[in-house]
Amino acid sequence: MSLIQVKDATRRYGATSALAGVSLSLAPGEKVALIGPSGSGKTTLLRLLGLQEKPSAGNVSTLGCDLCAGCAMSIRETRSKIGMLPQDLGLVANLRVIQNIVLGRSGTRNLLRTCRDLFFPSKSDRREIFESLQRLDIAEKMYDRTDSLSGGQRQRVALARSLFQGAEILLADEPLSAVDPARGRDVLKLLTSLSDEQGLSLIVSLHQVELAREFFPRIIGLKEGKIVFDGTPTDEQIAELYQS
Amino acid sequence: MNASWRMIFGRRWLLVILALLFAWTVGRLGTQIVNLSETADPWAASARFFGAAFSPSFSDQNPSLPATATPFLERLGTDLLRTLRYAVIAISIAIPLGLILGLFASEQWLPTNKSRPVLNSLRWILRMGLSLIRAIHELIWALLFLAAVGDSPLTACLALAIPSSAILGKVFSELIDEQIRSARNVITASGGSGAQGFIGGILPAALPDMISYALYRFECALRSSAVLGFIGIETIGLGIRRSFNNIYYGEVWTQLYVLIALVIIVESIGNLIRRRLRNGVPRRKEAPSDSETALRKTAPKDHFVRSLGMAAIIGILAAWNLGGILLKPGIEGQRIERLSRFLAQLTPDPVAPERPVPTWEERKKAWNTGSDQVIPWLTNLWKSPGQEALTNTVAMSVAAIILAGATALLLVPWGARTLASAKPLGLEMMGGKIRGLIGAFVRGIFILTRAVPEYLYAFLLVGILGPSAWPLVFALALHNLGILGRLWSEVVENRNTSEPREILRLGGSRLQAFLAALLPLSLNRFILFFFYRWESCVREATVLGMLGISSLGYYISIRESFLQYDQILFFALLGAAAVIAGDILSDVLRKKLRS
Numbered sequence: 001m002s003l004i005q006v007k008d009a010t011r012r013y014g015a016t017s018a019l020a021g022v023s024l025s026l027a028p029g030e031k032v033a034l035i036g037p038s039g040s041g042k043t044t045l046l047r048l049l050g051l052q053e054k055p056s057a058g059n060v061s062t063l064g065c066d067l068c069a070g071c072a073m074s075i076r077e078t079r080s081k082i083g084m085l086p087q088d089l090g091l092v093a094n095l096r097v098i099q100n101i102v103l104g105r106s107g108t109r110n111l112l113r114t115c116r117d118l119f120f121p122s123k124s125d126r127r128e129i130f131e132s133l134q135r136l137d138i139a140e141k142m143y144d145r146t147d148s149l150s151g152g153q154r155q156r157v158a159l160a161r162s163l164f165q166g167a168e169i170l171l172a173d174e175p176l177s178a179v180d181p182a183r184g185r186d187v188l189k190l191l192t193s194l195s196d197e198q199g200l201s202l203i204v205s206l207h208q209v210e211l212a213r214e215f216f217p218r219i220i221g222l223k224e225g226k227i228v229f230d231g232t233p234t235d236e237q238i239a240e241l242y243q244s
Numbered sequence: 245m246n247a248s249w250r251m252i253f254g255r256r257w258l259l260v261i262l263a264l265l266f267a268w269t270v271g272r273l274g275t276q277i278v279n280l281s282e283t284a285d286p287w288a289a290s291a292r293f294f295g296a297a298f299s300p301s302f303s304d305q306n307p308s309l310p311a312t313a314t315p316f317l318e319r320l321g322t323d324l325l326r327t328l329r330y331a332v333i334a335i336s337i338a339i340p341l342g343l344i345l346g347l348f349a350s351e352q353w354l355p356t357n358k359s360r361p362v363l364n365s366l367r368w369i370l371r372m373g374l375s376l377i378r379a380i381h382e383l384i385w386a387l388l389f390l391a392a393v394g395d396s397p398l399t400a401c402l403a404l405a406i407p408s409s410a411i412l413g414k415v416f417s418e419l420i421d422e423q424i425r426s427a428r429n430v431i432t433a434s435g436g437s438g439a440q441g442f443i444g445g446i447l448p449a450a451l452p453d454m455i456s457y458a459l460y461r462f463e464c465a466l467r468s469s470a471v472l473g474f475i476g477i478e479t480i481g482l483g484i485r486r487s488f489n490n491i492y493y494g495e496v497w498t499q500l501y502v503l504i505a506l507v508i509i510v511e512s513i514g515n516l517i518r519r520r521l522r523n524g525v526p527r528r529k530e531a532p533s534d535s536e537t538a539l540r541k542t543a544p545k546d547h548f549v550r551s552l553g554m555a556a557i558i559g560i561l562a563a564w565n566l567g568g569i570l571l572k573p574g575i576e577g578q579r580i581e582r583l584s585r586f587l588a589q590l591t592p593d594p595v596a597p598e599r600p601v602p603t604w605e606e607r608k609k610a611w612n613t614g615s616d617q618v619i620p621w622l623t624n625l626w627k628s629p630g631q632e633a634l635t636n637t638v639a640m641s642v643a644a645i646i647l648a649g650a651t652a653l654l655l656v657p658w659g660a661r662t663l664a665s666a667k668p669l670g671l672e673m674m675g676g677k678i679r680g681l682i683g684a685f686v687r688g689i690f691i692l693t694r695a696v697p698e699y700l701y702a703f704l705l706v707g708i709l710g711p712s713a714w715p716l717v718f719a720l721a722l723h724n725l726g727i728l729g730r731l732w733s734e735v736v737e738n739r740n741t742s743e744p745r746e747i748l749r750l751g752g753s754r755l756q757a758f759l760a761a762l763l764p765l766s767l768n769r770f771i772l773f774f775f776y777r778w779e780s781c782v783r784e785a786t787v788l789g790m791l792g793i794s795s796l797g798y799y800i801s802i803r804e805s806f807l808q809y810d811q812i813l814f815f816a817l818l819g820a821a822a823v824i825a826g827d828i829l830s831d832v833l834r835k836k837l838r839s
Contacts, residue, residue, distance in 0.1 A: 050433050051433075052429075052433050075435075076435040076436075076437070077435065078435070079432075079433060079434055079435035080434055080435030081435075082433065082434065082435075083434065084429075084430050084433045084434060086426055086429070086430060088424070088426050089426075090426040090427045090429060090430035090445075091427060092427045092444070092445060092448050092449045093449065094448065094449065094451075094452060094521075094524070095448050096543070099448075100427075103427075103430075103431055103436075103440075103444040103445070104434060106431045106434065106435065106436030106437075106440040106441075106444060107434045107435020107436050108435065109440075111437065111439050111440055111443065114436070114440045114443055114444055115443060118443070118444065118448070126536055126540070127536060130536040130539075134533075139533050139539070140531040140532075140533040140539065141531075142536070142539050142540075143539055143540055143542075143543030143544070144527060144543075144544065145524040145544075147524070148524060148526075161430075162434075165434050167434070
């Protein structure tokens with residue numbers, strides 16, 4: 001059974017089409033890198049896969065949920081299994097690390113509980129968050145304000161939020177843009193090892209072709225809203241992808 | 245910015261336009277600054293008044309006061325507490341109301357489905373309503389409320405709370421909509437509802453700015469509460485008015501000093517809280533990384549802000565519960581009768597019923613017989629004196645903001661902290677000590693001038709110089725000098741680019757660095773704040789005329805003594821229209837400058 005099933009998905013914004021007939025499928029636990037020049041449709045594809053937008057034409061089904069055709073579970077329930085790691089991380093700067101992480105579970109909790117979580121997180125939540133922060137090596141920052149952390153630390157906070165959420169799929173939009181170039185390798189090592197340990201499916205959009213080749217067995221090349229290759233690309237294919 | 249806008253905002257054109265505008269206001273308002281009877285000597289009068297500044301009085305200056313009268317200092321203490329109390333009550337009403345209004349005036353609650361355009365237009369109607377409510381000055385609200393429900397202290401508090409809620413609502417909604425949506429989107433993308441996204445992703449991010457603005461509004465409410473004394477509410481303004489009219493200048497200065505001190509204390513506490521909210525507090529103890537409980541116990545907490553928060557809650561409870569009663573007991577029927585009479589007085593004259601407490605039938609009859617007279621009635625009011633009053637009001641505000649801006653521009657290079665130091669912009673230079681002293685002095689002027697409300701300046705200046713438009717202009721200019729000076733200094737202090745430093749490094753003076761680099765770099769933001777303050781000058785100018793100078797406020801106070809509330813409403817709305825026009829104009833200009 002495939003986790004994600006995309007068939008001829010097209011997405012237009014006004015006259016410009018960001019995606020033009022994309023098809024792909026993804027099995028549980030698979031790790032995929034999305035590469036391609038700026039404006040090739042990577043972010044749009046991630047938004048469609050995350051069920052944040054409907055395709056203008058075609059079908060996108062994630063975890064058995066298709067915004068156009070119908071869902072096995074409710075949309076909110078489905079979304080609660082999809083972790084998003086946007087380019088700017090989507091953390092509230094003046095909240096504490098734990099407050100940002102605990103919000104990850106909003107999809108399975110009601111409004112009242114969310115309010116409580118912000119001020120008095122439950123003991124089991126605290127323990128769980130502490131353990132995952134320990135694994136990410138920033139446990140000592142748990143009660144610090146998020147804006148007092150470095151870029152790399154903040155990224156791990158955002159990652160901890162998706163782990164706490166209990167996501168089955170993680171969609172990361174250029175996760176290396178916020179960190180030191182030298183630390184890029186560490187970030188991808190962390191992401192892929194988490195994916196291996198937890199059976200988390202991973203779709204990561206990247207600019208660094210070399211790193212994509214090193215860490216991802218499957219690479220999808222996007223250009224002008226179309227898939228140019230899907231699998232292990234040759235050097236010629238890569239060169240062609242970035243040719244204008 | 246396109247070429248034509250650049251033409252307008254090119255530095256020379258701006259100066260020419262402002263000079264022409266100022267010339268127009270001089271032509272409009274006349275050149276008579278002092279307007280006293282021929283025997284009076286303005287110099288002697290001001291010398292006496294300002295001389296008293298050095299000998300504030302700590303006991304009653306009235307020798308014939310009976311022994312049983314409350315001593316001066318005790319009265320002053322009571323007045324001051326009352327001023328504070330009304331401001332606290334007003335803001336405690338305005339903040340929750342402003343939050344609710346702000347939420348609905350923001351885009352956050354709009355659904356993404358088909359009903360969005362309809363609900364969005366409702367939102368715009370709400371925003372316009374908020375603009376209208378805040379365009380009407382506290383003093384006018386107080387006049388209307390006093391007439392409508394009687395002179396309980398609660399009336400005064402409501403008069404302060406209503407425009408405050410509106411402006412808080414407007415600013416809160418803008419702060420909420422300004423926040424980056426990313427954190428909210430993550431929450432909704434992981435299955436959270438829109439409300440959860442708002443509570444978790446938007447509100448916490450907007451909160452520091454919202455608290456900061458609410459604190460500023462509290463400062464404003466404090467000043468307005470003092471000013472309510474001038475229409476008879478028993479706050480410190482009333483004490484100042486009485487002492488001044490009896491020529492007890494020593495008493496006036498004591499009260500002024502105490503009021504200024506209170507405002508400055510509130511402002512400094514506000515600044516402390518702002519800084520702490522922005523920066524957070526650093527972790528004091530080394531974090532133990534092996535135990536969650538230990539981590540939680542050593543988490544950095546801002547005890548200062550927390551205890552101030554507690555103090556604020558206790559203060560609000562005390563303000564509501566301690567001290568004299570807020571609502572004077574009255575028989576229910578009387579209150580309703582009073583309201584009904586007020587509504588009859590508020591009805592435009594041609595359609596007003598004859599009896600003060602009319603029945604429904606009488607109202608309908610009056611409407612049927614006089615409705616065709618309403619338009620001529622309005623036209624007449626506009627022709628005389630509306631048109632002239634409005635023009636004078638706008639002219640006063642324009643003259644005042646130009647004066648304030650010109651003075652602030654002269655003072656800012658001496659006051660901005662980054663220049664007024666031994667190491668301007670981090671470069672070692674000569675003359676640091678003196679520059680530091682001058683800088684502290686200039687910043688002191690800014691603090692003092694903005695601590696005193698415009699109306700209070702105007703009252704004192706009219707008392708010294710006699711009734712003419714210029715004392716009012718000076719009053720507006722003084723207060724706004726303090727505000728513009730501070731805002732502009734902050735803009736200069738936040739410019740941390742290399743150009744001005746380069747000028748200093750090449751041997752230029754601080755003034756050269758300011759004129760050649762800091763000023764051009766900051767000009768857009770200067771103009772932005774200039775227009776923002778001009779708009780609030782228009783609002784203030786609508787009431788200053790109450791001190792007896794031909795402008796909107798003058799006609800409002802004259803009509804009030806004849807209980808002609810229909811005409812008061814007309815002038816108040818005329819003023820509101822000017823404020824809203826100013827608001828829109830400055831909004832458009834600010835958007836143009838930003839882009």
